[in-house]
Amino acid sequence: MSNIEAAKVYEEVVEGVINEVRQDFENAGIDEQTLQDLRRIWQSKLSESRVARFTWDPEATEAPHRTEISAAFSGSGMECQHADGSGQPSSANNGNMQIPGIMIKDDSNDLGGIAQAANNDSQPNGEKDGNKDIKQTIELTMDDPSGDMAEQLKQQAKQAKKSALLETDEINSDLDDTDDEYVNFGEEENGNDVNIMLCLYEKVLRVKNKWKCNLKDGIATINNKDYAFQKAQGESEW
Amino acid sequence: MSTTGYYELYRRSTIGAALMDSLDTLISDGRIEASLAIRVLETFDKVVSEALRDKTSAKLTFKGHLDTYRFCDDVWTFIIKDCQVNLDQPSTDDSENNFTCDRLHIVACNSK
Secondary structure (H helix, E strand, O other): OOOHHHHHHHHHHHHHHHHHHHHHHHHOOOOHHHHHHHHHHHHHHHHHHOOOOOOOOOOOOHHHHHHHHHHHHHHHHHHHHHHHOOOOOOOHHHHHOOOOOOOOEEOOOOHHHHHHHHHHOOOOOOHHHHHHHHOOOOOEEOOOOHHHHHHHHHHHHHHHHHHHHHHHHOOOOOOHHHHHHHHHHHHHHHHHOOOEEEEEEEEEEEEOOEEEEEEEEEEEEEOOEEEEEEEEEEEEEO | OOOOOOOOHHHHOHHHHHHHHHHHHHHHOOOOOHHHHHHHHHHHHHHHHHHHHHOOOOEEEEEEEEEEEEEEOOEEEEEEEEEEEEEEOOOOOHHHHEEEEEEEEEEEEEOO
């Protein structure tokens, strides 16, 4: 593990914060147990994030994570079967759906339709409702390894929400465009900026299109690993 | 003990977000007041700033194509594409300390 320093800093921060707020908890009349629970929840969330390896990590963090995902998906698989049961010819894929441990991919390329149906309900709270309402055939494939599934579900939900949002706000005016841009902008900010560095700057220099910066006291999350650094130097061309 | 005068920017980090999630859980369970949670976050701002200042030794260098730069309210924001990162920290083997990422978002506050 290359980022032991980040783990060390994180562990010290958790201890430091818990010790420093103890007095505040007492003053507010909150018992020690709640403080310990705060520490426990905080630590377990850090373990789940898997950005570093911590001393408090449980031995097998992998297993529970997987189970969670596959549970979520067999749930959504059941819903799909329900929708299919309304007289549609069932495809060969449906039979395989029950095989444990195999992921089910909701491959209906009809997010617009789902979003519309959800929209009729005024509050789109997930594609599950959409599937039930419109009673359309849903193709199921299960070629995905477990890693991609959560991401995919998220994307679909986001997309459904987005289309629903746009349709609700549609008043055929020029101003509609701004909504579109706003949503896309938000997606860009949240979707792609997983690599983020938070730090202080000492100096930022520019000569023509060449930039140099001296940074310090930073935390960076890059490729799902966290790094802490004392100093950083960057060179880049605009 | 004063907790003012520290940046809130580290709340966006993994450890800060995990703390905010945990506090949210306790608030929605009715176990603590929001005012206490704010106090915890202010303490976090202080502790994390001091820990990064005093407890780190790693040096990091990066190179890449500067896609976006912004300087607003004394905060620099850079978005660097095709970024090569090199981490120089004591007592680890070198192999995992060089890596690349497609897009790195940097937010930097004034150190003074």
